[in-house]
Amino acid sequence: MKPLTGAPSPAPLLEARAITVRFGGLEAVGGLDMAVARDAIHGLIGPNGAGKTTVLNVLTGFIRPTEGELVFDGAEIGGLGVNGFARRGLARTFQNIRLFGAMTVLESVLVGAHQRFSANALSLVFARRSARAAEAAMIARAYELLEFVGLGADVADRVATTLSYGHQRRVEIARALISAPKLLLLDEPLAGMNAVEKSEIADLVRQVRAQGIAVLLIEHDMQVVRRLCDHLTVLEYGRKLADGPPEDVLADPAVQAAYLGRAR
């Protein structure tokens, strides 16, 4: 399979600087600095309610931070709408799988390729050759990606929401990958999976990174996080508690205290 993006360069792919999010009087995230490297599998962890999903929503444009700035691939992206984030190369999956009802697997995946189409209405109505070629290319790519995430071509025409939970997760990942992102954000990709499925998805994440796509993931399973991630950011009460390689971070007494609830 050909790589999904160009060669990596040393500057961080995504940089969040002093991000603060307040909902009314409640500070969900306070002064968060974090950087995701171009070749990272970066884990965002922390106890329940630490603000992980809020951070992910900030990083995908769903929530506009009260303060702070976001630099992605060398450009400030804080002011863009959600689809602008996606167009710059940030693709995501959702904690509760959000596939489009009434769509087949193939169609769902193709929605992810939206930004890669450009035919105008007349070319579509008259099915000009360029429009047909673009469609055929994306459909071929969708089949490749379905195989890449471990689904056979035989599921392509099934209504996506009728698949098993694990397969729906994979469809979501394929849908995110077809946009040719630079960064893939996974919100609890292992939730509700058994050990075998977990290790399969972990392998998939490694393969994604091998394609030159950085991955940022929220995860609760520390076993998997320790083995899979090469960088961790720990949140507690919306603030950064620790940041660094997994073995250092997980050995940090403050992090252990946060997870095990010991007094600090």
Next chain:
Amino acid sequence: MDYLGQLLANGLVLGAIYALAAVAFTLVYGVVRLVNFAFGELFMLGAFLTASLMLPEVRLLGTIVPMPGFSLPVAAAGAIALTAALGVLVDRIAYRPLRNAPRLAPLITSIAVSVVLQSLAQTVWGAEELRFPEFHLATLPPVVLFDSIYLSVMDLVVMATALAAMLGLSAFIARSSLGRAMRASAEDQMAATLVGIPVNRVVAAAFAIGSGFAALAGLLYAQTYGFAHSSMGFLPGLKALTAAVLGGIGSIPGAALGGLILGLVEALGSGYLPNGTAWKDAISFVLLVGLLYLRPQGLLGKPELNAAGRGSLLGGASEFGAAWLRAAFAKVDGGLTRAAAAGPRAALALLALAILVGLVVPSDYWLRILTMVVIYGMLASGLNVIVGFAGLLDLGFVAFWAVGSYLTSILFVLVLKDQFGVAPADIWWLLYLNLPLAGLLAAGFAVLLGTPTLRLRGDYLAIMTLGFGEIVRVVAINWMDLTNGPMGIRGIPAPNLFGIALGSPRAQFFFALALAVLVVFAIARLVRSYVGRAWVAIREDEEAAEAMGVPTARYKLYAYAASGFVGGFVGVFYAHSQQYISPLNFSLFENILLLMLVVLGGLGTFVGPFIGALIWIVFLQLALDLPFVQAYPETRFALLGVVLIVLMVFRPQGLAASARVALTMPGARPANAKEAA
């Protein structure tokens, strides 16, 4: 000053009535987040029931029935109680099963309920106005303020009643335990259920109180203007909804404030603007559209996130339904699935069948009816783009249709024939130019209408499009120089091709069929591409679509534009085929009818709109042979409404749901993938 004072007094009376009805909308919206369009009809029933109870005898279903002849207060109490009970019944039957359904479902259902109630009222009380009996307070001499402002005693009674009802309701909500339960349910229904609040009973109470308020408003309105009529609830209902939105829907003080503002603005506008009385309905809707644009949460409302509900009518099947009903639908599904599997061959077979029918049907009468089927099928297809594929309720679609019809009629008749004396036959080609031109013009209007609504949630969007449609209708009625006003435009030439008149019913049928092929072909090509996938993604989950890089706002506009284009395009042919148009052709009812046809046939399918149009228009004619329908023609519309409610509850996908539309370009798949599938 005297004139101003009198206008202000009139505005206050009207405002008090609007405020009462606005409370109905706001109360129910606050608790269940439903815009219950049927309150306009409960308003009307309040008036009819009160008048009937006050009279010694009433003609019901054509027979004279003796009535108790109560005085106004007793009759009003009885009517309010009856209407409240009816409101609860409607909630139980039509809305409660849809509590967790996508928002489009209860909205469509409430429109259907509205049609049922109005048709039944017309069946029972007849199409004529019922004079509202006089109450003895009304015969007292008017009160004169500042020597010049006349207020009848009943006007004062209206205002006092409205004030007392509002204060009473506020106290009830603030103090009583049911009121507390209502506020809790309004905040968070799930949490309210968890702490043991019987939410269904609370909702029923909200419907009872809301319906009572609507009835009270209706009877006061009828009392003030002296009559009751089956369609009297329509405009005041819209105004009350406007008032509720103006004040901030969900807020009771907001409803009061919105009602008063609307009443005053209308009274002052009709008093001071040139030809103001004619434009007064447009004033309220312009106010509504402007407000929704600038401050969608209303004056006193809390801003709500523009979080569209997830899921659509098509995504999941209903969990309700008796076994026999499911079995019946399963048969329909089986046939359609087989037909859909045949793909283009099925479409060609359908077309061949239509051509055959067009060739063999001997009667001109039936050919005209079949032409109407094709026209309504095309219009419904246009509406289907926005409602069925993009999942946005549009109650202003008729405006696009009107734009097309008026454009071609004005050009052919009012300008070229009347001003320049050009014979229509000499410029027959203009029709073919007008088709795309009107499409583009209507698409332009659609973008204009769509732009301010993009930020709005689904139900606000419906209200906004409805306001826009009404504005276009009021303009068509009142801008005499442009549109000939209510007289309409006569003498629109029949279609003509190279000097050959295509006026015969058979020629018109084939003309319509050719246009239908174009319309369906163009829509299908758009839908079966990344554009259609973006629309369906928006319909199913707007946020997720956005996260996948779909600029949802822009694609909603495209859906409006495409649907507007079809409306304008078909409107041109409609005018030439009818050869006469008037504002009556483009009423909100037509829009509702088109919506029902789409829902009946199947939202988001290509054949659905035509199936819906065929079933309905043919039924409309065939039913005329039944003696019962001859006596009560309105019952046909009541039946359509009932069918719609049943469909929404038991089968929201419509009849043709299994003719699921593929969203990829035909022939664009790799060969090996086809085998695998």
